[in-house]
Amino acid sequence: xxxxxxxxxxxxxxxxxxxxxxxxxxxxxxxxxxxxxxxxxxxxxxxxxxxxxxxxxxxxxxxxxxxxxxxxxxxxxxxxxxxxxxxxxxxxxxxxxxxxxxxxxxxxxxxxxxxxxxxxxxxxxxxxxxxxxxxxxxxxxxxxxxxxxxxxxxxxxxxxxxxxxxxxxxxxxxxxxxxxxxxxxxxxxxxxxxxxxxxxxxxxxxxxxxxxxxxxxxxxxxxxxxxxxxxxxxxxxxxxxxxxxxxxxxxxxxxxxxxxxxxxxxxxxxxxxxxxxxxxxxxxxxxxxxxxxxxxxxxxxxxxxxxxxxxxxxxxxxxxxxxxxxxxxxxxxxxxx
Amino acid sequence: xxxxxxxxxxxxxxxxxxxxxxxxxxxxxxxxxxxxxxxxxxxxxxxxxxxxxxxxxxxxxxxxxxxxxxxxxxxxxxxxxxxxxxxxxxxxxxxxxxxxxxxxxxxxxxxxxxxxxxxxxxxxxxxxxxxxxxxxxxxxxxxxxxxxxxxxxxxxxxxxxxxxxxxxxxxxxxxxxxxxxxxxxxxxxxxxxxxxxxxxxxxxxxxxxxxxxxxxxxxxxxxxxxxxxxxxxxxxxxxxxxxxxxxxxxxxxxxxxxxxxxxxxxxxxxxxxxxxxxxxxxxxxxxxxxxxxxxxxxxxxxxxxxxxxxxxxxxxxxxxxxxxxx
Numbered sequence: 001x002x003x004x005x006x007x008x009x010x011x012x013x014x015x016x017x018x019x020x021x022x023x024x025x026x027x028x029x030x031x032x033x034x035x036x037x038x039x040x041x042x043x044x045x046x047x048x049x050x051x052x053x054x055x056x057x058x059x060x061x062x063x064x065x066x067x068x069x070x071x072x073x074x075x076x077x078x079x080x081x082x083x084x085x086x087x088x089x090x091x092x093x094x095x096x097x098x099x100x101x102x103x104x105x106x107x108x109x110x111x112x113x114x115x116x117x118x119x120x121x122x123x124x125x126x127x128x129x130x131x132x133x134x135x136x137x138x139x140x141x142x143x144x145x146x147x148x149x150x151x152x153x154x155x156x157x158x159x160x161x162x163x164x165x166x167x168x169x170x171x172x173x174x175x176x177x178x179x180x181x182x183x184x185x186x187x188x189x190x191x192x193x194x195x196x197x198x199x200x201x202x203x204x205x206x207x208x209x210x211x212x213x214x215x216x217x218x219x220x221x222x223x224x225x226x227x228x229x230x231x232x233x234x235x236x237x238x239x240x241x242x243x244x245x246x247x248x249x250x251x252x253x254x255x256x257x258x259x260x261x262x263x264x265x266x267x268x269x270x271x272x273x274x275x276x277x278x279x280x281x282x283x284x285x286x287x288x289x290x291x292x293x294x295x296x297x298x299x300x301x302x303x304x305x306x307x308x309x310x311x312x313x314x315x316x317x318x319x320x321x322x323x324x325x326x327x328x329x330x331x332x333x334x335x336x337x
Numbered sequence: 338x339x340x341x342x343x344x345x346x347x348x349x350x351x352x353x354x355x356x357x358x359x360x361x362x363x364x365x366x367x368x369x370x371x372x373x374x375x376x377x378x379x380x381x382x383x384x385x386x387x388x389x390x391x392x393x394x395x396x397x398x399x400x401x402x403x404x405x406x407x408x409x410x411x412x413x414x415x416x417x418x419x420x421x422x423x424x425x426x427x428x429x430x431x432x433x434x435x436x437x438x439x440x441x442x443x444x445x446x447x448x449x450x451x452x453x454x455x456x457x458x459x460x461x462x463x464x465x466x467x468x469x470x471x472x473x474x475x476x477x478x479x480x481x482x483x484x485x486x487x488x489x490x491x492x493x494x495x496x497x498x499x500x501x502x503x504x505x506x507x508x509x510x511x512x513x514x515x516x517x518x519x520x521x522x523x524x525x526x527x528x529x530x531x532x533x534x535x536x537x538x539x540x541x542x543x544x545x546x547x548x549x550x551x552x553x554x555x556x557x558x559x560x561x562x563x564x565x566x567x568x569x570x571x572x573x574x575x576x577x578x579x580x581x582x583x584x585x586x587x588x589x590x591x592x593x594x595x596x597x598x599x600x601x602x603x604x605x606x607x608x609x610x611x612x613x614x615x616x617x618x619x620x621x622x623x624x625x626x627x628x629x630x631x632x633x634x635x636x637x638x639x640x641x642x643x644x645x646x647x648x649x650x651x652x653x654x655x656x657x658x659x660x661x662x663x
Binding site: 058089090091092093094095099101102103108109110111113116118119120121122123124125126127128130131150151154155157158161162314315316317318319321322 | 362388391393394396398399401402403404405406407408409410411412414429430433434438439440441442443444445446447478479481501502503531578
């Protein structure tokens, strides 16, 4: 890796952290509505995986998706605009926090029904195999909580039966909302579930971005060479509650503190300085730049226009289709696009 | 034109579209080696091969979910649900994913997807395998719901559904598979999605129907004709989008309407169509609109009880008499 790449990776993680912190503030000010699930603490996973993901590799994730959107290459501005529900958002303000995507960056969302995107991911991989895109791997992220729902089991089974090139990645942050893994899952090592489908699997630590990067790179190469699905469990930790309304009665503050001492940004910082890749000053400079990126994103989002009544009826269907508004047929058909 | 069965018409539509477009493939339970549990895809596996005729596990969420994923990559999957009763285990993927992804991501996602499913009762399959829950699916914006009543429409609508860039739920009725009719041979014969069609002209009463109730309504119309009453029979063909224009045009002439569906009356297709008649043509109403539908019971196994619960030709006939004579 070149020095530039190390610094970019570091800045990416700091931008995610700052963007989430600012999102929390904007939520408390009432500027972001709905649910807000923060990625703070898990940055090494999205940054590490995305640093070795190839452009042909499709990426799909669940609702804790802001970090993934950034790592996939979506501009912080359009992410923040989406959080504020504005017209310049990556989903035109219609998706919100849980539904961010950019198909040109091969990032397929942002899905809010727990586990529902897992069979869809199998289909993305099927699409590549069918069309002879033999070098592509679909990377499907989900939480530990999603491995207890039927979709997970149907999706994993199908991927093995059809030998689809999917890297199934469980981001095990140890709680499905407020329920600890061992209170909800018959096995506490999630990777074991892949055994039932005859699928190679392993568990790795997820707080060190370089470790995540190295391990995922190795596994992606293996899938590209051997084909078929693979399940990876990555141990991580979210510092914030499940969402903004989480009273966090299910874990004590000491536990959160212990994990914060293993902070992914702190670990990477120590690595960069310790290996004389960058100086503290250079990293402080990256922090300042990240701060700017996020502040510019907030300013952009605040200035972005509200969607209009025309936008309300846009994109219901691809093909022109009659639309109705409050019981009346509208004169213009939805244009589609 | 050839006189063929509805089963053959559906099979032809699938075959022709698969020949025409490499991106079209089918997947579902027993669609391949078995040839389809209703024999619609008989011979497909040998001709098109296992890549394009995909047998799946009995896992409807995986069938529909993976079809959605494949559609997102630009393929045009036709996912078969053995019966619509099994759509409930794939409900999330139909209504939360297929119907919403295009809109929810600001138009980025395209889903050229068809889900085929067999609906309807009358074959003594018991309560869980005999439902006509079509109206439920028509509730969701973003999904198109189509259900043909004639072999010709079955071919033209299915071909249009496969060529559509929107997700379409294509509902068939097993008791219609043997129905024969004239079907165009043309490989580009398409019927438009979202358009109702007048199947019989008449000035005295409007009968609205779809799927299995279309031939029933046409039979009732013949009986009424013997009594000197001429019915205009309108086939909805599409439940969403719902095309009211031919219905309103007809109602303004007849001032009386009967709506026939095989499913339950409550919150059903008849409820929607009659509400719209009152909204759009209240000044033309000469008699309360009548709805003919299934008795509100879980459909029983016993053949006599089952037929008692299902709407019959005679029910449509009597309902028409009532809206005319009070």
